[in-house]
Amino acid sequence: MNMISTHMKLEQEILRLEAMSKQGESYSDATGRYGWRNPVRRDTGPLLAAQVAAHDAYRxxxxxxxxxxxxxxxxxGWATxxxxxxxxxxxxxxxxxxxxxxxxxxGLPVKVHIGEAMGVIENQLQGRFDMVFLDAQKSHYGMQWNALVSFGLVGKGTLLLADNVIDRKVECTSLFQALNEQGISYQVIPTECGLLSAVVG
Ligand SMILES: C[S@@+](CC[C@H](N)C(=O)[O-])C[C@H]1O[C@@H](n2cnc3c(N)ncnc32)[C@H](O)[C@@H]1O
Structure with a gap:
């Protein structure tokens, strides 16, 4: 499949998942196990793609x-x-x-690592990432970021994005603290939920 077909397929799938999300709402049962998971809002998805393209993020x-x-x-956001x-x-x-x-x-080069994030970070990931997107438990953002730093999975030039830093600001406190302690400045893009953006210097 060439890249134009891939982008067309991606657009179709994005529309399909957005429609499912609207029908299902988030977490349809008590544990959330079979429910729709609160996905990125429509104002945020295209921003993610734009950031991948602008940063030329390979990994x-x-x-x-x-x-x-x-x-x-x-x-x-990938051109190829x-x-x-x-x-x-x-x-x-x-x-x-x-x-x-x-x-x-x-046909996408995407690998889903099944497991709790901290265990996966410690045992399954290797090499430096150009970009990280945090979108699981908000109160774990700081701990997860610190683990990525200490295992050398991120470094100079890595772009960090994190969702929900406005609508769930208090839960994201650990991430703000971690970045402040590491002297990493960040911006908050005023999307519906708030998207944090930072580049490791
Ligand atoms: C907000 S949803 C992610 C939405 C997705 N990024 C999107 O926009 O389509 C959060 C997901 O993170 C998973 N999750 C929550 N805490 C986790 C953790 N500690 N480790 C791994 N996955 C986690 C949940 O099971 C849930 O499916």
């Missing part, structure tokens, strides 16, 4: 796959699939495996 890490909507937006990798972490195995089937069907 991307996402924490919080859910049904794969944000991962599709991230992949939509050559040399590109997206690693995404999901602790709900059924949801993660379903997302992996979606990515495989589209």
């Amino acid at each position: 991307i890490l996402e924490i919080g796959t859910a049904h794969g909507l944000s991962a599709l937006h991230l992949a939509n 699939l050559e040399g590109r990798e997206l690693h995404t972490i999901e602790m709900d195995d059924e949801v993660g495996l379903q997302a992996q089937r979606l990515f495989d069907g589209l």
Whole structure:
């Protein structure tokens, strides 16, 4: 499949998942196990793609796959699939495996790591990521970022994006603290939920 066809397929799948999300709302049962996972809002997805393109991100890490909507937006920012990798972490195995089937069907170089994020960071990931997107538990953002730093998975030039830093600002406190302690300045893009953007200097 050439890249134009890939982008067309991605756009179709993004529309399909957005429609499902609207029908299902988030977390349809008490545990959220079979429910729709609160995905990125419509104002945020295209921004993710634009950031991938602007940063020319080859290796991307996402924490919080859910049904794969944000991962599709991230992949939509690639101009080519050559040399590109997206690693995404999901602790709900059924949801993660379903997302992996979606990515495989589209021929995307996306690997879903099933497991709790801290364990995956420690045991399954290697190499430096050009870009990280945090979108799982907000109160874990700081801990996850610190782990990525200490395992050398991020470094100079890595672009960090994190969702929900406005609508769930208090829960994101640990990330603000971690970045402040590391002397990393950040901006908050005023999307509906708030998207934090920082580049490691
Ligand atoms: C907000 S949803 C992600 C939405 C997705 N990024 C999107 O926009 O399409 C958060 C997901 O993170 C997963 N999750 C929450 N905490 C996690 C953790 N500690 N480790 C791995 N996955 C986690 C949840 O199971 C859920 O599917």
